[in-house]
Amino acid sequence: MTRVTITVNGRERSAEVEGRTLLVELLREGLGLTGTHVGCDTSQCGACDVHVDGLLVKSCAMFAVECDGAEVTTIEGMANADGTLGRVQQAFQNHHGLQCGFCTPGMVMAAAALLKDNPQPSEAEVRYYLDGNICRCTGYHNIVKAVMAASGQDVPACAAG
Amino acid sequence: MxxxxxxxxxxxxxxxxxxxxxxxxxxxxxxxxxxxxxxxxxxxxxxxxLSGIAELKYVRMEGDVLRIGGGTTHAQVAREAAAHYPALASLAGRIGDPAVRNRGTIGGSLANNDPSACYPAGALGSNATVVTGAREIAADDFFQGLFETALDEGEIVTEVRFPVPEAARYEKFIQPASRFALVAVFVARFAGGVRVAVTGASESGVFRWAEAEAALAADFTPEVVRGLTVQAEGMIGDLHGSAEYRAHLVGVITRRAVEGALA
Known part of the structure; x- marks a missing residue:
């Protein structure tokens, strides 16, 4: 066992992990942060997306020990300090960018990563960036609208739906 | 696990x-x-x-050779190689998806030599040199079949050196579920000749299409590829596409790559 210390959503957390413990297992089972989902188990669906040192990663495809000393942001860290929904989360609610909601934590984390690098993406750029986030309910149109809205752009102008 | x-x-x-x-x-x-x-x-x-080794993460030009550290992620190559070798940066920026590109590395991709991976085509098509702690290996000698390379046990890819061609393009026909290449082709035109490297198609992994290279060296246009054919024998056949389909795609995608290189 190895002791790993990470800063999760601004708070320092420490846990004993095995070499094979995945970051997502540390988050969900070790730290009780179950907002990060495991969807496909094959590193394709993006439901487990989190930010590690500001970069979007699949937490099912990274070992916990590789995050020692890192800053990790999960969906639990996306709300405002007063507990209200953050900008991206609120846009998903406003535009109904979800149905069952299982993929939503990963979608929100991916969208936030995109908007950090590219604050005013085109619709095509949004769709390209979300390539690694699979949703089996929505058909993506409302997700794309939500991301466009979160960027402050005109949603009705967006071709989707 | x-x-x-x-x-x-x-x-x-x-x-x-x-x-x-x-x-x-x-x-x-x-x-x-x-x-x-x-x-x-x-x-x-x-x-x-290897992800904690800072000295393996860099992209830099030295003379007319682009040097990339073995631990450099696809995202970093996509960003930092764009000004020096746009075709290679474009290849790196289309591997997997954004989260994969933030973790996956050039050294890992080359050492794995997946028959449908992108980087083997970029390295072979560019006549790159794979550097390890012990030696330098030409791309023509590095790739040795399905998931096989010239690397010995414990040998690490520390650097990959890319001569920058006059014109190049990586054209990828994507398998939408996995985002690997169903067939993809890297075409590069150098002063001394043309290289055409094909990934995703062959059961033996990445390969050079010599016939297309010769034709394109004489006349670098999409049209010269039109009359050439690749044998279906030895091509991958699976639920995503038959061997015949992949053999056909090699020609189509090579033409598109040449068009892209000329654009």
Whole structure:
């Protein structure tokens, strides 16, 4: 066992992990942060997306020990300090960018990563960036609208739906 | 996953020492190896994670050669190689998806030599040199078939050197579920000739299409590829496409790559 210390959503957390413990297992089972989902188990669906040192990663495809000393942001860290929904989360609610909601934590984390690098993406750029986030309910149109809205752009102008 | 120890060396020297143990395996970005471990298809006693080695992460031009550290992620190459070698940056920026590109590395991709991976085509098509701690290996000698390379046990890709061609393009026909190449072609025109490297198609992994190279060296236009054919024998046939379909795509995608290189 190895002791790993990470800063999760601004708070320092420490846990004993095995070499094979995945970051997502540390988050969900070790730290009780179950907002990060495991969807496909094959590193394709993006439901487990989190930010590690500001970069979007699949937490099912990274070992916990590789995050020692890192800053990790999960969906639990996306709300405002007063507990209200953050900008991206609120846009998903406003535009109904979800149905069952299982993929939503990963979608929100991916969208936030995109908007950090590219604050005013085109619709095509949004769709390209979300390539690694699979949703089996929505058909993506409302997700794309939500991301466009979160960027402050005109949603009705967006071709989707 | 089977249980294993994991080591996090901070230098190439420490990594090489850790890999001297025969049970140890190098872990690059883990975007292939971690899913493989999760399916219990690998059982290393020790994993040596290379992701903490800062000296393996760089993109820089030296003379007319682009040098990329073995631990450099696809995202970093996409960003930092764009001004020097746009075709290679474009290849790196289309591997997997954004989260994969933030972890996966050039050294890991080349060492794995997946028959449908992008980087083997970029390296072979560019006549790159793969550098390890011990030696330099020409791309023509590096790729030795399905998941096979010239690397010895414990040998790490520390750098990849790309001569920058006059014109190049990586054209990829994507398999939408996996985002790997169903067939993809890297075409590069140098002063001394043309190289055409094909990935995703052959059961033996990445290969050079010599007939197209000769034709394109004489006349670098999409039209000269039109009359050429690739044998279906030895091509991958699976539920995503038959061997005949892939053989046909090699020609189509090569033409598109030449068009792109000329654009």
């Amino acid at each position: 089977y249980a294993f120890d994991i080591k996090r060396p901070r230098s190439v020297e420490e990594a090489v020492a850790a890999l001297a143990d025969g049970e140890a395996q190098a872990l690059g970005g883990g975007q292939t190896l971690i899913p493989t471990l999760r399916q219990r298809l690998a059982d290393p006693g020790t994993l040596v994670s």
